[in-house]
Amino acid sequence: MFDYNFHWRPVMKSLPDLIDAAFLTLQVAVLAMILGIVIGLGLALVRMHLRGLPRWLASSWVELARNTPALFQLFFFGFGLGAFGLHLSPYIIVLAGLTFNCAGYLAENFRGGFQAVPDTQIRAARSLGMTAWQAYSRIVIPQVFRIVYHPITNQMVWAVLMSSLGMLVGFRELSGETQFFASRTFRIFEYFAVTAVIYYVIVKLILLGSRLLAARLFRY
């Protein structure tokens, strides 16, 4: 049945390179999440408070990000923009694709979070003499943050998993690097098995970190 010899030595030899690539994966994912949170917040606010063209654009962004495959979005930033003579580096393609996707998903989470805080609280805060800014930063935002904390963690995990698509646009993050080594040594199974373990560890560390942070942040 097992007419196959496993060779783990080449994998172990390139393990340092894989770990380096894992940090690149993490870097892209974290950057995409930071940009995604800022843009997603903007999209949610635009969709709630503005009308006309800005609202239409924000809604289009959200719906496109949520209703097309992430791989399609990466290809679009890769080949699609190439049609207009805009050739981006693989790093930028993956970062742009992930940011576009994360911002769209997070915008919906933020909108749900804002809607969960009743308007009456703002009015109550204002009638207590708070300025609009105070009411938002002290009453609304802390509650919204609590509601979207868990979805943000999930999105962070998704961002790490999604960055593996970089392999298909020639970006040498963890998956791309694995593909590179695997095709050089033909030890495809061994390499990808180790990579799967690395991804699993990264995801578990993110979830653990998020849980510890939550215990610290939401003590009361």
Place this chain on the structure above:
Amino acid sequence: MQPSLSFFSGFTPNDLWFLAEAALRTLWISALSISIGTVLGAIFGWILYEGKLTATLTLAPVLDVFRSVPLIIQLVLFYNFAPIVGLDLDPFASGVVILTIYTAALVANVARGGIEAVGLPMRRAARSLGMTYWQDLRHVVLPIGGRAVFPAWVGVALGVMKDSALVSVLGYVELLKASQILITRTQEPFLILTLAGAFYFALSYPVSRFAASLERKWAQ
């Protein structure tokens, strides 16, 4: 005058047919994986709910792995693992197997949530009326719990439909792979990617809107 020979040729109506066929393949592999995966996932969800300790210790971590490793890595890993244990699987079969397990892993959580959504008093009432365990499951838990998690299930199904694009990494020519092939030949990335994206969007957007409206209606 003789037309000059070129590697590249424009986008022809034939190519549209090529894309349509690929789109059908996307639909076929998604429909197959989602339907089998849903049944499997519902059973897993029930085991997770009923099995308590044993299930949490065995099934839950296994399902968790499929949610913590990028789908693309799972696909490559399984495709290269199958021959090791003597299975001769083509890209389509490998894709269906992994997409099915992936769907099942996601649906299991949804299904467990659905069973939990049906309150214990209601189930005790059903049993007190003389229903057997299975009658209770079939006539009380399924309609009520199913309704509670239907929107979440639609989200999972649409996600798998979009993620089926990743089977292209094994060489299965679904919609995005076909687009890539055409782009290489016609050098018209913008047009072709727009067509492919429009297909996914036209499929996903109405369904997600429908699920959202059902959720609103049922929430009242």
